[in-house]
Amino acid sequence: MIRIEETWRDMEFRVLGPVGIWRDERFVSVVGQKQRTLLAVLVLNANRVVSHDRLLVALWGSAVPASGRRLLHNHLWSLRRLLGDAAVIASSPTGYALQIPAGSSDLDVFDSEVDLARTALSAGDVVRAAERFREALMLWRGPALAGTHPEFQMTEGPALEERRIVTLAERIDADLALGGNSELIGELRRFVAENPLHERFRGQLMLALYREGRVAEALEEYRIAHRYFRSELGLEPGEDLARLHQAILSADPSLDPEPRNLEVAVVPRSMPIPRQLPSDIARFTGRKDDLRQLDLMLSRGEGGIQATVITSIAGTAGIGKTALATHWGHRVAGLFPDGQLYMNLRGYSQGQPVEAAQALHRLLRGLGMAVEEIPQEADERETLYRSILADRRVLIILDNAASPDQVRPLLPGSPSCKVVITSRDSLRGLWVTHDVRNITLGVLSADEARGLLVEILGTEQTRGEIEALSQLAELCGHLPLALRLAAAHLAGQPSLSIADFVARLRNENPLVVLDIGEDPHTGVSAAFELSYRALPETARKVFRLMGFHPGSDIGVDAVLALASLSSGEGQAAIDRLVAAHLIQRGDGGRLTMHDLVRVYARDRSELDDRVVDRRDALSRLFDWYLYMADEAMNLFDPGRISMLTDVPAEYSFKKIFGRPEAAAFWLEEEYPSLVSMISYCAVQGWRDHAWKMARTLSRFFYLNDRIDDWIATHRISLIATRELDDLHAEAEVLGALGYAYIFVGKYDDYLELQQRALSLRRATGDRRGEAKALRDIGYGLIRTGRPGEAIKICQQSLAIERALGERPDGQGALYHLAIANLQLGRLEEAVESLQECRSYVRKEDGRHKDAYILLYQGEAYLRLGRIDEALKCHTEALRVGREMKNARLEADAINNLGRDHGRSGLHAKAIEYHERALTQVREVRDRELECEILCDLSNALLASGNPSEAVKSSRAALQLAMDLKYVYFQGYAHKGIAEAMKALGKKEEFKIHLEKALAVFAPMGIPEADAVAKRLAAL
DSSP: OOGGGGGGGGEEEEEEEOOOEEEEEEEEESHHHHOOOOHHHHHEEESEEHHHHHHHOOOOOHHOTTTTTHHHHHHHHHHHHHHTTTTEEEOOSSSEEEEEOOBBHHHHHHHHHHHHHHHHHHHOHHHHHHHHHHHHHHHOSTTTBBTOOOHHHHHHHHHHHHHHHHHHHHHHHHHTTOOOOHHHHHHHHHHHOOTTHHHHHHHHHHHHHHHHTHHHHHHHHHHHHHHHHHHHHHOOOOOHHHHHHHHHHOHHHHHOOOOOOOOOOOOOOOOOOOOOOOOOOTOOOOHHHHHHHHHHHHHHHHTOOOEEEEEEEETTTSSSSHHHHHHHHHHGGGGGGTTTTEOOOOSSSSOOOOOHHHHOOOOOHHTTGGGSSOOHHHHHHHHHHHHHHTTTOOEEEEEEEEEHHHGGGGGGGGGTEEEEESSOOHHHHHHHSSSEEEEEOHHHHHHHHHHHHHHHSSSSOHHHHHHHHHHHHTTTTTTTTHHHHHHHHHHTTTTHHHHHHHHHHHHHHHHHHOOOTTTTTGSHHHHHHHHHHEEEEEEEHHHHHHOSSSSSSEEEEHHHHTTTHHHHHHHHHHHHHHHSSSSSEEEEGEEEOOOOHHHHHHHHHHHHHHHHHHHHHHHHHHHHHHHHHHHHHHHSSOOOOSSSSOOGGOOOOTTTTSSHHHHHHHHHHHHHHHHHHHHHHHHHHHHHHHHHHHHHHHHHHHHTTOOOHHHHHHHHHHHHHHHHTTTHHHHHHHHHHHHHHTTEEEEEEEHHHHHHHHHHHHHOOOHHHHHHHHHHHHHHHHHTTOOOHHHHHHHHHHHHHTTTOOOOTTTTTHHHHHHHHTTTOOHHHHHHHHHHHHHHHHHOOOHHHHHHHHHHHHHHHTTOOOOHHHOOOOOHHHHHHHTTTTTHHHHHHHHHHHHHHHHHOOOHHHHHHHHHHHHHHHHHHHHHHHHHHHHHHHHHHHHOHHHHHHHHHHHHHHHHHHHHHOOOHHHHHHHHHHHHHHHOOOHHHHHHHHHHHHHHHHTTOHHHHOOOHHHHHHH
């Protein structure tokens, strides 16, 4: 298939299916329908200016809002940020244009391929034309423009679909010219069923049937069309279809295909034509893309790339390699008039693999040689075999190959013969000596797996049964062998419901449940056993241990730690497992294992490994993860306090990452495994590892908006600490879990957990921990609108720190003290505390902490009227946020810049900043910051003379503040509504909301309470 990155490797735009972006072979999420629509309309008109009006209609259809231009600008800003420097969205007085190189979108590549196909057709090169048409059509991944605005799809989608249909019809014309009539009939029947009014497809079907000698069926197709056209449209079929019908009736010679020079050898009558393919797989389902790829490889071979081995089909046991090769062989058998040979080489079976000499003997017999005519020497057999095949067109399927050496003697020398090989091994050695194109089979898709079950069971299913079938397919891992075994169990036991069988698979060992007792060699375990038995011992050990890794994938270094192997030994074992398709390499070289293979690996470990050895290996792995995560967090979050007190020499990974970016990359890559490890360790007896890993990652959870994982991992770790009866550990986890609750609006729970942590700190005499718990309580009091109480608590914390002779934490009690003073209007004191905080943070190289101090410092300067200093602080915070790629920090800084511009009287600019911040914060789903931004946006809208929009913004902020129990901003939201109501002349509502604002502000003791009270008194 054409890969767009061959023309532009950085980024590719896709509109022929779900709209999206791929950068460096990775999917880049385009969030939201409007973002996808905006991208699609720009890609459809790449390098051309699209007018503002056209963009507005594309995004909102017939319901363009009054603020559409401003919202369009926000969406364009977000799209520019997503694209980075890889593409330019240029603006002009009339609209915008996406400037990208040729071949950067799948639509552009599609058009280019179609043009090349038509050029080849004009030159008489039908084979090349068919290949190019196929390349173009393979770019379609479903209905074009999926995920965009429905009205936009209805407007633009039909034209794109028509281009696809026309190209498809041209491809079929080319295939018909090549003589592929029998293979096209089934495909054309489906097209006709989907497009009953499409006369060209109907005519192509009639022609294919006629050329196959199925004249009656061809004429019946015309009668069906005639009746359909009369009943639906009241019309007769078109002239072309009628003329074709008449030509079929008269057996017009012009309908016969043009003779092509295929150099088909004449087989002597005395030599039989072998038809050795096993029977086609009953109810073959799915694999459409793989079948198309095989077709394409075959057409390439005929087009001048004279490859004898057209493909090697590889994959794990039970994946369906033989089924695919056999089914495809039956599909294309007509293209090989001299027959089809099939040989099971038994590379992975109960008996010994077939030796090359034996295989040659059987192949020669299949070609009609008498036993006495077959030489005894293997070399002579090989020479005779190639001589007989030299002028023939034979398809050869070599099934279940063990190694390249077993296969090489069986490859004919003539490119007129084609070979398909299947193996559990990748057979990479063949890639060196022959032009082999490899297909590695994965499991079926969810729809294909469910479809296979429905097809085999062959009965109408209720809605509940269809859902149960989906669950069954998932539990079988979408592995074809497992699916067929499951269907066999259900078909053989009519009283067994699908739901009951699903329950058995969930609750018992699935490999045992799927096995068929009377035929043990057909089970999934037996299939895996054959692959396992072929491994060397080191690879077997690695395989068994990998089955216990708690994550969905694992890095190479983690495998080395788990198995205690050197880099060379471990890599060799991994390569062997990958080649055997017992594990797979995913993104970034990480290793994955099919769920059923994982169960088999664990079963083998239960048989082959001592429990103590297995637990030692897992302890080694969890130690490695813990110390690596600790070292990464030291770079990622400088100044943090490590949970580890003693690091064994073999796990001293000091400076292993070198740069914070490398540490951040490792944490992100290993993140799913680290989270899985916490749950696994908490339940399986590594409780100390569980809570330490959770605490090690708590700041990572915070900085990367992983709040759900933060809460889940700390809840289970809290249980682990209590089972350990470790009060220090329990206090650590309580404090971190409490912080997580703030981000879901559970302030009462936060304060309760911090109070419990404080009690435990005091009970254990942990003065340092007591100071931390006090400052955490102070922070909760700030968030719940009690800044006066917060100051007293934070002062207690500072007193303990100073008594211990410790430098205050740059984001600890002193920081919280500054925020409380800021709320109370004590601005100079707040600035002084924040400057002291910055001096500590700079010594720690805490960029993230420094940025948040800057945000508050800028706010204090702004309220003091020192606007230039505020702008400087907020601009610096924005720079840090962008460098760290922290979207929440970036949105916060942008919003603060909006306040700065609003105070300077630049209200339009302020609105632009606030709306940009709002768009960004919704992407990271920080509802607290969203509430704050909405309040600021309301103020800017009101100042710009738009009280109606200001009311909407403040009401949205109030709803969020109520949901989150965010007291401070409940008051500000009410105040914003009141100000907007006054501007709208609604005096009663102005008074009501001003009173509600005072009810919030008064208990807090903040300056806003006095200001609101004076306004109410003046009414």
